Amino acid sequence: MLQLVNLSKDYSGRVLFANISWHLRKGERVALIGENGAGKSTLMKIIAGLEESSNGDIQLAKGARAAYLPQDGIVSSGRMLFHEARSALSELLVLEEELHRLGQELEQMPHDAAGHDALLARYGELQEQFRHRGGYTMEAEIGTVLKGLGFSQEDWHKDCGEFSGGWQMRIALARLLLQKPDVLLLDEPTNHLDIEARNWLEQYLCSYPGSVILVSHDRFFMDQVCSRIAEVWNHTIADYHCSYSTYLIQREERVSALREAKRLQDEEVQKTEDFIRRFRYQANKASLVQSRIKQLEKVERIELPPERKKIRFQFPDAPKSGRIVLELQGLTRSYGSNVVLNKVDLTVEKGERVALVGHNGAGKSTLMAVLAGGEYQEGSLKPGHNVVADYFAQDQANVLDATRTAYDELYSDCPYEMVPKLRDILGAFLFSGDDIHKKVGVLSGGERNRLALAKMLLRPSNLLLMDEPTNHLDLFSKEVLLDALKGFDGTVVFVSHDRYFVNGLATRIVEVGEGKLTDYYGDYEYYLSKKESESAQTPVASARQIKTAAEPAPNVSAVALLPPQNKEDRLKDREEQKRRKKEEQAREKQQQSIEKEIATVEQKIAELEAEMNRPGFFDDPEQGLAAGEQHTALNTRLEELYAQWEELS
Secondary structure (H helix, E strand, O other): OEEEEEEEEEEOOEEEEEEEEEEEOOOOEEEEEOOOOOOHHHHHHHHHOOOOOOEEEEEEOOOOOEEEEOOOOOOOOOOEHHHHHHHHHHHHHHHHHHHHHHHHHHHHOOOOOOOHHHHHHHHHHHHHHHHHOOHHHHHHHHHHHHHHOOOOHHHHHOEHHHOOHHHHHHHHHHHHHHHOOOEEEEEOOOOOOOHHHHHHHHHHHHOOOOEEEEEOOOHHHHHHHOOEEEEEEOOEEEEEOOOHHHHHHHHHHHHHHHHHHHHHHHHHHHHHHHHHHHHOOOHHHHHHHHHHHHHHHHOOOOOOOOOOOOOOOOOOOOOOOOOEEEEEEEEEEEEOOEEEEEEEEEEEEOOOEEEEEOOOOOOHHHHHHHHOOOOOOEEEEEEOOOOOEEEEOOOHHHHOOOOOEHHHHHHOOOOHHHHHHHHHHHHHOOOOHHHHHOEHHHOOHHHHHHHHHHHHOOOOOOEEEEEOOOOOOOHHHHHHHHHHHHOOOOEEEEEOOOHHHHHHHOOEEEEEEOOEEEEEOOOHHHHHHHHHHHHHHHHHHHHHHHHOOOOOOOOOOHHHHOOOOOHHHHHHHHHHHHHHHHHHHHHHHHHHHHHHHHHHHHHHHHHHHHHHOOOOHHHOHHHHHHHHHHHHHHHHHHHHHHHHHHHHO
8 A cells, every 4th residue: 555665854964764664554554653753743744745755765556645634733714614524525526516417418408319328328427436435425424524523513504713723623634534545644633632532533443444644642542543553763663563552562672672682782893893903913813803894894783762761750749638628519600501510519539530521512621620719600619628739721831931941930930859850850741952941932832731731740739630631742741640640649630531541540530511420430441331331221211211101200300310329339339449450450460470471481492492403303203293293382372371461461
């Protein structure tokens, strides 16, 4: 489908990649991985024909085309949303127009006229082509894509100019998906999507008929969609035919092997150079010295890229708070006639890590603002004893001082004991080298957002309220933040659309929707399993309602149809969480046992192969046959163990 042949790209002498030869098969879904500045976006732009390479060729299959979705910067206006999405199907629209024209001609032309049969044959040919390419279902396809990306049916008739930046990127993504290019190039497609839209996009891409290359900082998304990882590293591409989680393990093994190979090579080079220096001026050693010099010139030196510093940031010790940190009772928050929170109750206890989930517009950010001391109409909000809260809003970056440098902005509000760690914290959020001296006013929106988050981490508090803290963070920075929050000894309430982050941090899920809050005591996977079981029970309830439709029914509110979240249910949920934890511990123990057995079997194979390589070993046919059978049995067992290990992973 796609072939890169000796492809190179450099900017003013700075090499991004050199002599890359790489291929992509039809139907493959590849995640492009690499540090910021490695050249991932540049490579995709080159493949899409939006940027020139310095050297090399790009070969696409005959008739194939590639299309690229950038991270941001696409704005549409002047046309209704549905018509904007429909315009992506330009080739089908041309066919439709020609079919309409031919149909009118056939209506006016007598059936016995000259050329009628040829026109009819042409009409039939175009009609079959239109049907085969999905022309008769394109409106349904447009509706499916728009709905999947979070647009309501009322949005279809709005002008595209009415949508904000995040929704503009969804419009651009919808157009690209509808075009169905042979090679789909997506640069951070999940940046502006909520969890529901991400789930839909996952399923869509998993069944996409063409090939997909994507850059993403959503680890869960990559694990679900991609079966191949291509890492732009050390000016080339390293391939891993596995999921992202497995790639992390295999990459560490590969880098370790490369380090060891470089160590051995450096030792050999050092010995050769020592020999040359020692005997350079001895006439009887001249030929040997020249031989070693030529040998040294032929050595292809192994290069290791600089290792990224591993930062382990810890929050300042949280002041001690009471058991109850926050309590909402009968709270209502509305905007005019739109009631976002309708007499909701919520109690947050010390040490909890509460994730607020729900579709865009459900009220998550509104609830976060209320918890941070925002306005509401009815009910009460009671903070607990000695609660010190810190709030990170989605627009937190707007409160930064544009005249300061990034370093000065942090330094201005930094406790004395944290000053030595400022550079490490800035590095964790992608500010390094001269970047720390950039003025806040010239930073991009993403950079300002990251700086605001880094600034928040400096202040000691025991309640963190965080609305989309993972936006614009790469995988490494998300891991740093996740580790820091796991080690935080206070309470966290947060909103995030990164499911790996939510699942790794949350101990409780609160679903926000239809003005109500629903509690799930467990991680995100537990929440999903509970939602699935609730969905499975819904048809049964409907059948029961149909059966008793003729009988007088009491006035039951919609809340009654939801599973009750009383004290007994919460206890059951916590017991379920404990059971899941025990299962996880048992799984880890079993995995460790398998790893030990793998090491034992690999050792046996190595010893057997060493014995089989011994001169004269196969002079005894029976001995050779027995060794071959043993070798086959050991390798078979090793494959079984690896399969078990992968299943447990």
